[in-house]
Amino acid sequence: MARRREDRRGGHRIGRRAVRLPEIRCVGIRRFALVRLTILPDPGPSWHLVGTGDFNNDGNSDLVFQNSDGTPLIWTMNGTTVAASATLGNPGATTRIVGTGDFNGDGKSDLLLQAADGTPVIWTMNGSTITAGVALPNPGATTRVVGMGDFDGDGKSDLLLQASDGTPVIWTVSGTTLTAGVALPNPGPTWQAIGTDDFNGDGKADILFQSTIDGSPLIWTTNNLTVATSTILPSPGLNYHANTG
Numbered sequence: 132m133a134r135r136r137e138d139r140r141g142g143h144r145i146g147r148r149a150v151r152l153p154e155i156r157c158v159g160i161r162r163f164a165l166v167r168l169t170i171l172p173d174p175g176p177s178w179h180l181v182g183t184g185d186f187n188n189d190g191n192s193d194l195v196f197q198n199s200d201g202t203p204l205i206w207t208m209n210g211t212t213v214a215a216s217a218t219l220g221n222p223g224a225t226t227r228i229v230g231t232g233d234f235n236g237d238g239k240s241d242l243l244l245q246a247a248d249g250t251p252v253i254w255t256m257n258g259s260t261i262t263a264g265v266a267l268p269n270p271g272a273t274t275r276v277v278g279m280g281d282f283d284g285d286g287k288s289d290l291l292l293q294a295s296d297g298t299p300v301i302w303t304v305s306g307t308t309l310t311a312g313v314a315l316p317n318p319g320p321t322w323q324a325i326g327t328d329d330f331n332g333d334g335k336a337d338i339l340f341q342s343t344i345d346g347s348p349l350i351w352t353t354n355n356l357t358v359a360t361s362t363i364l365p366s367p368g369l370n371y372h373a374n375t376g
């Protein structure tokens with residue numbers, strides 16, 4: 132078998148042929164070759180991972196699943212160990228968990244659900260206990276809640292919705308109260324809103340779209356509930372589905 136050894140530059144040599152092994156670079160870490168891979172227990176095929184958040188504010192992200200029958204399940208995590216597992220009351224199979232956000236700014240993640248008729252519902256959480264369940268006004272069954280982000284920078288999550296004609300709408304929320312609803316310019320129904328994230332680090336959520344025509348991602352940065360910049364990125368192809376972290 133060819134002898135393999137590490138050369139001065141961190142490359143590897145097999146016989147006479149120098150090869151570069153894959154490596155991963157991270158900010159602040161020059162180079163590492165070993166990645167810890169932890170496979171968690173299998174909750175079963177009827178459980179779908181629908182979000183992550185810190186429900187008990189211990190600094191460790193927790194996992195939230197929803198069963199095909201509608202039952203939510205929270206895994207309270209300690210690093211990569213499942214410290215506790217708790218199911219919540221079943222809102223019904225036609226009510227989907229959209230994701231997590233901190234709507235009341237207490238540092239503990241809350242849940243946002245949307246019923247089949249379009250009604251968004253906020254469940255404020257204390258760990259895996261529902262402390263309040265409040266329905267917001269119904270934008271209609273054809274308007275989808277896309278995700279949550281803090282658009283006005285007050286430390287409380289707001290909602291991003293998209294109507295079936297493509298119009299994005301921001302709902303600012305304080306606690307469980309809808310405080311404002313602002314429709315943004317319509318990019319058209321072929322730009323599907325994917326989610327929110329803070330792409331320019333200004334503390335205010337921005338919007339990620341993806342074209343249903345060619346797969347191009349589109350980022351809108353926002354400021355004061357208006358579109359500040361609009362940037363179309365190169366298309367990775369229609370088979371690649373954008374997501375926000």
Ligand SMILES: [Ca+2]
Nearest residue numbers: 185186187191
């Ligand atoms: Ca946690």
Ligand SMILES: [Ca+2]
Nearest residue numbers: 233235237239
């Ligand atoms: Ca909260």
Ligand SMILES: [Ca+2]
Nearest residue numbers: 281283285287
């Ligand atoms: Ca906010």
Ligand SMILES: [Ca+2]
Nearest residue numbers: 329331333335
């Ligand atoms: Ca931003």
